[in-house]
Amino acid sequence: MKIIDGGVTAPKGYKAAGIYAGIKKKRKDMALVYSVVPASGAGVFTTNVVKAAPVKWDIKLTKESKNIQAVIINSGVANACTGEEGWKNNYLMAKTVAENLNLSTEAVYTASTGVIGKQLPIDIIVNNIPKLVGELKETKEAGTLAAEAIMTTDTYSKECAVTFSIGGKEVTLGGMAKGSGMIHPNMATMIAVLTTDLSISKELLQEALSEDVKHTFNMISVDRDTSTNDTLVILANGMAGNPEIKEKNEDYYTFCKALNMVTTKLSKMLAADGEGATKLLEVTVNGAKTWEDAATLSKSVISSNLVKSMIFGKDANWGRVLCALGYSGVDFDPEKVDLVIESTYGSLMLAKDGLAVDYSEEKATDIFAADEVKVLVDIKQGSAAATAWGCDLTYDYVKINADYRS
Amino acid sequence: MKIIDGGVTAPKGYKAAGIYAGIKKKRKDMALVYSVVPASGAGVFTTNVVKAAPVKWDIKLTKESKNIQAVIINSGVANACTGEEGWKNNYLMAKTVAENLNLSTEAVYTASTGVIGKQLPIDIIVNNIPKLVGELKETKEAGTLAAEAIMTTDTYSKECAVTFSIGGKEVTLGGMAKGSGMIHPNMATMIAVLTTDLSISKELLQEALSEDVKHTFNMISVDRDTSTNDTLVILANGMAGNPEIKEKNEDYYTFCKALNMVTTKLSKMLAADGEGATKLLEVTVNGAKTWEDAATLSKSVISSNLVKSMIFGKDANWGRVLCALGYSGVDFDPEKVDLVIESTYGSLMLAKDGLAVDYSEEKATDIFAADEVKVLVDIKQGSAAATAWGCDLTYDYVKINADYRS
Numbered sequence A, B: 001m002k003i004i005d006g007g008v009t010a011p012k013g014y015k016a017a018g019i020y021a022g023i024k025k026k027r028k029d030m031a032l033v034y035s036v037v038p039a040s041g042a043g044v045f046t047t048n049v050v051k052a053a054p055v056k057w058d059i060k061l062t063k064e065s066k067n068i069q070a071v072i073i074n075s076g077v078a079n080a081c082t083g084e085e086g087w088k089n090n091y092l093m094a095k096t097v098a099e100n101l102n103l104s105t106e107a108v109y110t111a112s113t114g115v116i117g118k119q120l121p122i123d124i125i126v127n128n129i130p131k132l133v134g135e136l137k138e139t140k141e142a143g144t145l146a147a148e149a150i151m152t153t154d155t156y157s158k159e160c161a162v163t164f165s166i167g168g169k170e171v172t173l174g175g176m177a178k179g180s181g182m183i184h185p186n187m188a189t190m191i192a193v194l195t196t197d198l199s200i201s202k203e204l205l206q207e208a209l210s211e212d213v214k215h216t217f218n219m220i221s222v223d224r225d226t227s228t229n230d231t232l233v234i235l236a237n238g239m240a241g242n243p244e245i246k247e248k249n250e251d252y253y254t255f256c257k258a259l260n261m262v263t264t265k266l267s268k269m270l271a272a273d274g275e276g277a278t279k280l281l282e283v284t285v286n287g288a289k290t291w292e293d294a295a296t297l298s299k300s301v302i303s304s305n306l307v308k309s310m311i312f313g314k315d316a317n318w319g320r321v322l323c324a325l326g327y328s329g330v331d332f333d334p335e336k337v338d339l340v341i342e343s344t345y346g347s348l349m350l351a352k353d354g355l356a357v358d359y360s361e362e363k364a365t366d367i368f369a370a371d372e373v374k375v376l377v378d379i380k381q382g383s384a385a386a387t388a389w390g391c392d393l394t395y396d397y398v399k400i401n402a403d404y405r406s
Helices: A053-064 A083-101 A122-134 A140-149 A202-215 A250-272 A291-303 A305-312 A319-326 A361-368 A395-403 B053-064 B083-101 B122-134 B140-149 B202-215 B250-272 B291-303 B305-312 B319-326 B361-368 B395-403
Strands: A002-004 A014-019 A030-045 A068-077 A108-115 A158-166 A169-178 A191-196 A231-236 A280-288 A338-343 A346-352 A372-378 A384-391 B002-004 B014-019 B030-045 B068-077 B108-115 B158-166 B169-178 B191-196 B231-236 B280-288 B338-343 B346-352 B372-378 B384-391
Touching (some): A014 A122, A014 A140, A030 A122, A030 A140, A030 A191, A030 A202, A053 A083, A053 A108, A053 A231, A068 A122, A068 A140, A068 A191, A068 A231, A108 A191, A108 A231, A140 A158, A140 A169, A158 A250, A169 A250, A191 A250, A202 A250, A250 A384, A280 A291, A280 A305, A291 A305, A291 A319, A291 A372, A305 A319, A305 A384, A346 A361, A395 B305, B014 B122, B014 B140, B030 B053, B030 B122, B030 B140, B030 B202, B053 B083, B053 B108, B053 B231, B068 B083, B068 B191, B083 B108, B083 B122, B108 B191, B158 B250, B169 B250, B202 B231, B202 B250, B250 B280, B250 B384, B280 B291, B280 B305, B291 B319, B291 B372, B291 B384, B305 B319, B305 B384, B319 B372, B346 B361
Parallel strands (some): A280 A372, B068 B108, B191 B231, B280 B372
Antiparallel strands (some): A002 A158, A014 A030, A030 A068, A030 A231, A158 A169, A169 A191, B002 B158, B014 B030, B030 B231, B158 B169, B280 B384, B338 B372
């Protein structure tokens, strides 16, 4: 199993395109991913009660459609809080893609990201779909154009791919994602599209995805705001030629491992590129009684504004980490907690058994100077562990969200 | 019932003092509140699993002590995550006050606020207690000195008092509080001390306080970080001479109303003076099925970094309010939600039945220019309502928490 260059066009039989249509002021704003043959589709979506029209559409398709063959995405407008008109616009977007690709409308997932409460500029979208379809290509570059077209306040595009072997066949899994703000996924992140040429039953594809997000996209937070548009979909078109995976055998777990490799990478990229972020913060809690406890504790730490400000300030105010563990809702003994910080610049124990260790503040500041900072917590209550990813809280987060209008 | 000038020294029989002892670099750092006769004491404290030594002490006293007569508070060091040594230092602080005032040690509440994980400079504290006791006075000015001595990153001191009549006797209730950062109380705020000359049973005093905080201190948030030191205590010394309140009669509810007046005012002052804040944000959710639903929804909105940044930017990006309602965990119909913003500069409907109203962005920006901004939400599911208070998220919040070392 190895990571390769590329994204959604890395597996066999996938084409992509990304163009500028005029929804946003300048940057690319429409993307399309297409499987040349019918594929199984699975997805996980926001748990926010307020769901965008494309999210409702994709939930319906995930339940009812046998095959999915395309994913159309626009950035700039989220098509959330848009009522009946928003639902019709979303349908028209899917239908126009379907007509141009000679598919059923119910084979087209949709996703939108951007400002909430505004109607889609549907004429611009419909008029640009033929151009978008015309630019579909199998190249790595085409995948990158698509990854760029789904960005909002992201500062770079996010792609990842991995190859692995199943039943003697080489299988590839690729993906792209966008994040940045309103990132505290409760089912999946803002928008991510995964593609694979694996042959697998729709049911197992969904199960693998649902299980995977618990450990990856659901373990990141930029600002504790769970979006109205969170969407993670995967297409599996079978073109690798492996015998179809129909049960939880060794092949299934090989696929789960590959899936985890891609989604972990994308999750970390989303956290590192959180709005205004200068650093990726990785928090691992060890010694918990259950995985759920460890996950709750680690998410509580990466979500704390005070911890996030401390990371930005390179200040080893470790009491804030203990404080965030303490209000997570998980019961533990504060007087057993060990706390270590770590980066490429070294490793340093800050607290042992809940008490300050006599450490060098200078060394702590040096460790915090790296782009990726790890906080390792051991609560010594059991043997479960979990890792969560977040970022620092900076002046630029405030600037972006006080000024950003579309 | 009317609000009067003053704080903890407003009721009969209370003295206070605030001095600079040298725990902090420059500003006052030790405060004492003293009742000249034994008083009933009640308190509510942080729900954080990590509890500071003074919090554990006060919880013990609230359960076991018949009378409380003094509250000693230091700022600069929180005495949290300090283990056995922290517990001993805290006891010594109470004991020294008790000796100087000729009280039992178990009649002295303690509170500490400041950096977590550092031991108290106990020599400085013990050596300065005689001076602190020597400066105890019944004046309004003495109350203000105490209110100033408990501040950390607060930009102004917070006091409030109210008089009311019970059984033909004039009763007074006064209070002081400090807040600013790590404010997302789950039982009470960082530190608040209330005093009254009312005569009331200890049980009813506790019940009134526990019920009251649900609607006041527990309805504010600065940064979603529930502190290790949250402490709200009240002393009632009976010097007003009213017949002791022993049941939930009209007098009890008169007291509850007065209590609510003082705690609401202090809560709003804490929210308005949140770290870096330029504005008080008040969010009221109407039309909920239950008070609990309304409270959860309104707290979700005031806690959202995206809503807080929007208020700072004076940008009517109302979709963020709907998004925060949507992930609160309360079920409602997004297509029924009305949303109005309001301040001294006017009132404006932004959304009706979950959809954008065609409003003037300029007028919205004008309304947001006030120091106090209200967001009124109607979800039209029932008749319950709740109000929560927060503040905007600003560059200065990040600055304070990236730089602050003690």
